Amino acid sequence: MPIGIIESLDHEARGIARQDGKAIFVDGALPGEIVEYASFRRKPKYEMAHLIQVLKPSVARVQPACPHFGVCGGCAMQHMEPSAQIAAKQRVLEDSLWHIGRVRAETILPPIHGAPWGYRHRARLGVRKLPSRGGMLIGFHEWRSSYIADIRSCAVLPPHVSDLLLPMRELFASLSISDRLPQVEVSVGERCTALVLRILQGLTAKDEDLLRAFADRHSVVIYLQPKGPDTAFRFYPVPGPRLSYTLPEFGLELDFRPTDFTQVNHAVNRVMVRRALRLLEPQPGERIADMFCGLGNFTLPIACSGASVLGIEGSPALVKRGREAAVANGLGNRVEFGVANLFECTEESLAALGRFDKMLIDPPREGALELVKALGRQAPSRIVYVSCNPATLARDAGVLSAVQGYHLKAAGIVNMFPHTAHVESIALFERP
Structure with a gap:
């Protein structure tokens, strides 16, 4: 069996070794380890491999807490100490920003994290x-x-x-x-x-x-x-208790349907919303856009600052619930919602929404390429971008930097899914 030295982790938490110029992706291996592996898929530039034996373990290797780890695909990193998981995800973010977008953040934000167990709501x-x-x-x-x-x-x-x-x-x-x-x-x-x-x-x-x-x-x-x-x-039961989540810092409660998209980690979501608003710094009298707003996870907290907010979302059902949540929380006079397909955004369709002082973008994994390409002369001075895919964030950051003239002022990870390879992140862009 071949033996390799693991140099780093990839975006799926696989260890990466190199042999004769070829990348070897080894399931279950950690950086710094010397491992024995067996390849199950060979391509000209890379191989996929199973871990056979750890000859020299990493100091970050721990005993998985779950007896099903390794068979169940729900987690990928339980064999790695939680703080090391966070460091690995931070590296994935920074590497993606540089290798894909050719940008580096001026400031690395402290990671947002919470309890590593029992978090998945x-x-x-x-x-x-x-x-x-x-x-x-x-x-x-x-x-x-x-x-x-x-x-x-x-x-x-x-x-x-x-x-x-x-x-x-x-x-x-x-x-x-x-x-x-x-x-x-x-x-x-x-x-x-x-x-x-x-x-x-x-x-x-x-x-x-x-x-x-x-x-x-x-x-x-x-x-x-x-x-x-x-x-x-x-x-x-019908009727029965409300299905809702709260943002206590802002005095908000948002109802949702069980099939709606909401963040899985309530505690980390609260910290993420707080971080996003501190970066955005909404002020009374400002007009702010919340793009891919969902049912208002960021829209309503922004409105609590006294700013006027327009939330744009592709799902009419989520927009309907966002409007209902704004009224229920006493923010109906400061929040508007609209339905639009932001994946088909153009400079003309964006300009038709009016001028914005600032913008928050929280897209799905596909990112917000058409939106950031459509920013025109009246582009907002500040953008906070919340991402669930470092690759598309990095791609869009490259456009914001090279084409639209923004500086990447800060970026950091949000460990929304401990023990998985999923990397959520948040970034601040400013335009002189």
Whole structure:
């Protein structure tokens, strides 16, 4: 078996070694380690490999806390000490900014992080009936596989949700549609925990009784989703507790549907919103744009500063909930929402929205390339960019710097997903 020295981690938390000028990506290896590996895919410029044996371990290597780590694909970095995970993600961000965007931040912001366990308030879990493997399986997919991992607990889910995994197995196995229920989505709010059952067939009266009894016994709210996400509806209890999350520093509570996009880590989201507003520095009388605003996670806190805010989002349903949240929180007179496809943004369509003093951008993984290319003469003096993909942030940072004349004043990571390779980040751009 070949032996390699691991130099760094890539964006999927794989160790990188080099042999004869070729990059070797080794699952489960850490920087500084000497490892024995076996390649399973060979290309002219790189190889993919399994870790066979660690000959010299890194000081950052720890025993994973979860017995399912290595099989379950929900986590990729439990074998790495949490502070080392954060340092590795910071390096991924800085390397991406330089190698892709050819920019460097003038200031590296302190990383935002929180509790490493029990943080995941949203999860989409696969469900599969497999009598040969013990009946019902509920969990994340196995590592690099379409199979459902056979997990009995999950350390990154809140404890009360982890405790539901085995009872849900029993419940789903008892339903008449046990082989027609491929997914359950978990969404934890301040006041309740919702379970969204993706059903491919109608329920019997006995099924409905079983679901109601389960909801009462475990204090959860059950939704049913017969088709796409927009078809999800509250099944029981009706009426019931609100599904919402709070931003206590701003006195805000935002209602959401369990299939809406919201941040999975409530505690870290609160710190991230605070950081974003400190960087943006909204002032009374300013007009600020919140692009890809969702249901108002940043829009409403910006409005609390006294600024006038326009939130733009591609989903009419999220815009509707954003408007409702603004009214419910007493901010209806300072917030506007609009529907637009920002992936097709042009200089003309952006100019039609009027002039903005500042802008916050929080796009999905695809980034905001068309938006940053469309910034014209009246571009805002300050942009705060919240990213869930360092590669597209770096690409867009290159455009902002080389084409639009912005300086990258500061950037840093937000460890929204501990123990995974996911890198969330925040960056500040200023235009002289």
